[in-house]
Amino acid sequence: MxxxxxxxxxxxxxxxxxxxxxxxxxxxxxxxxxxxxxxxxxxxxxxxxxxxxxxxxxxxxxxxxxxxxxxxxxxxxxxxxxxxxxxxxxxxxxxxxxxxxxxxxxxxxxxxxxxxxxxxxxxxxxxxxxxxxxxxxxxxxxxxxxxxxxxxxxxxxxxxxxxxxxxxxxxxxxxxxxxxxxxxxxxxxxxxxxxxxxxxxDFRAMFDLLKRSYFLRGLMACMLSWGSAFTMFTYLRPFLEQVTGVDVTALSILLLLLGCAGFIGTWAAGRFLKGNVAPFLKLPALVMGGATVGLLLFGFSPIAAGLFMMIWGAMNTMFSVIWMTWMSQNADDTPEAAGSLMVAAIQTSILLGAVVGGLLLDGISIQATFIGSVVLAVLAFVLIGNGQRMLKSA
Missing domain, CATH: 1.20.1250.20 (MFS general substrate transporter like domains)
Structure with a gap:
């Protein structure tokens, strides 16, 4: 060392x-x-x-x-x-x-x-x-x-x-x-x-940060984006078993493809994410929501499922980089308070995504769970728009 x-x-x-x-x-x-x-x-x-x-x-x-x-x-x-x-x-x-x-x-x-x-x-x-x-x-x-x-x-x-x-x-x-x-x-x-x-x-630093309209909007958009992702991801295995019809070996291969695609996303984030982050904020909801639609339409095919899972996985690793970069640029005066709020927001989204997805799965079907994910992605995309209202300079 x-x-x-x-x-x-x-x-x-x-x-x-x-x-x-x-x-x-x-x-x-x-x-x-x-x-x-x-x-x-x-x-x-x-x-x-x-x-x-x-x-x-x-x-x-x-x-x-x-x-x-x-x-x-x-x-x-x-x-x-x-x-x-x-x-x-x-x-x-x-x-x-x-x-x-x-x-x-x-x-x-x-x-x-x-x-x-x-x-x-x-x-x-x-x-x-x-x-x-x-x-x-x-x-x-x-x-x-x-x-x-x-x-x-x-x-x-x-x-x-x-x-x-x-x-x-x-x-x-x-x-x-x-x-x-x-x-x-x-x-x-x-x-x-x-x-x-x-x-x-100091809790006051977090409350003061939430009073900033641009930061609150960004936090809400981040939560909708993460909620969409984990409504789908938490119940990916039941989908692949029930709709795609894969066994354990094929399931492992598909999950490996999804994970390895994340390295591509990490490289892309370092290569392209520079300067103004606003145009990138809508990409996770757009790309991951689109991949979920692809799974709903073509998920019966293992090859198609693998392709859309790789697209989802690549954007999944870019996801964190994009939103943490936004946080660092727009809450640079109170990074610790912003960090606590971001972690809380993301974990709340994971919680809600798992809850909503589970209710839809048990109450309706696995397809309903994935449709719920797409709805959250659309809401995030609409809220973000061109991303400018999420910036402190706006």
Whole structure:
């Protein structure tokens, strides 16, 4: 690690080992949060629940992530941020164990609630922690390294999860994650330096930010876009099984295609997302909503389904970059308050998307779930327009 730091022109005390530990934590968080997507059907069967009910395992983690993201910096107060991060990883480890051993639906939901606390707390503090681990000039590189964990998990967690779940069972998939998270927890303890609290989050900063009409509009558009995405994504497996008619192997391949397409989206975001972000804001709703329409019309064909899933997956990774860039440009004077609000907004959307999609699936059909996703995408597209009303200079 020292040689990497020196080659990057870093100071000798740059904590690159800690950055890598954060990247692993991101990968495990993403894998843990969305693993039920690839295991939805067998989890529902194993717990004696419907697929719509089991989908709420994602919504409950979203609910607690919202609460944690808004409260973590206040509740943590003067606690050393190193030990807050260690505690968040401990919650993830406990969550995985509870989910893997869950004898019933109630225990599953408790485990997912603990994961939600970890998700909200981690993401609300992650960027601020990274900024303290390396010199200012190395922060972009460190952030890219940390988000690399997200890209890897998005590409491989779902297909590997569905494949191993078919071979060994869904509980074994969650058990398999626990030793990795345990190693990550120990790595945090060793690699993270002491990070004394600097300043408590003031709720007034968040309320003041919400009074800015351009930011509130942007936040609402972001929520509609994310809600659309997760109304569809949470119930993708039932669609592929019921409409496309794939087996576990084909399902794993399709999910792998979706995930790997995300690397294309990451490259495209870095290549084309420069300057004025307004024209890009409507792209996630437009492209991902369009891909969902494509699945509704042609999803009976595995080849067509794979194509539209790749389009969806590529835009999915651009999605975060586009909206986080908007946040950094339009709330640069209060980035911590904006970050807490963005995490809360995104997790609320994941929650609502899973709830609405599950109700439509159980009450009507999987096609109704996907139509609901398209409706939310249309609402987001209309609200965004040309994007200019989302900018502080407008």
């Amino acid at each position: 020292v040689s990497v730091a020196e080659n990057a022109g870093s100071k000798p005390d740059a904590a690159w080992g800690a950055v890598l530990s954060m990247a692993l934590c991101v990968a495990m968080l993403i894998a843990s949060e969305f693993m039920p997507v690839s295991l939805l059907t067998p989890m529902a069967e194993g717990l004696g629940a419907t697929e719509g009910q089991t989908g709420q395992a994602i919504s409950i983690s979203g609910l607690f992530a919202v609460l944690a993201s808004l409260l973590i910096t206040t509740v943590a107060g003067t606690l050393n941020r190193k030990w807050v991060m260690v505690a968040m990883t401990g919650f993830m480890l406990l969550s995985l164990a509870l989910v893997a051993a869950a004898p019933n639906f109630a225990v599953l939901m408790i485990g997912r609630a603990l994961l939600g606390i970890c998700i909200g707390g981690f993401w609300a503090l992650a960027t601020a922690v990274i900024m303290r681990l390396v010199p200012e000039s190395d922060v972009p590189r460190a952030l890219a390294l940390m988000y690399g964990g997200q890209a890897i998990a998005a590409a491989f967690a779902a297909p590997i999860g569905s494949y191993l779940g078919g071979m060994f069972g869904w509980r074994e998939v969650f058990w398999a994650l626990t030793p990795i998270v345990a190693i990550n927890l120990v790595w945090h303890v060793i690699a993270l330096p002491s990070l004394p609290a600097r300043q408590k989050q």
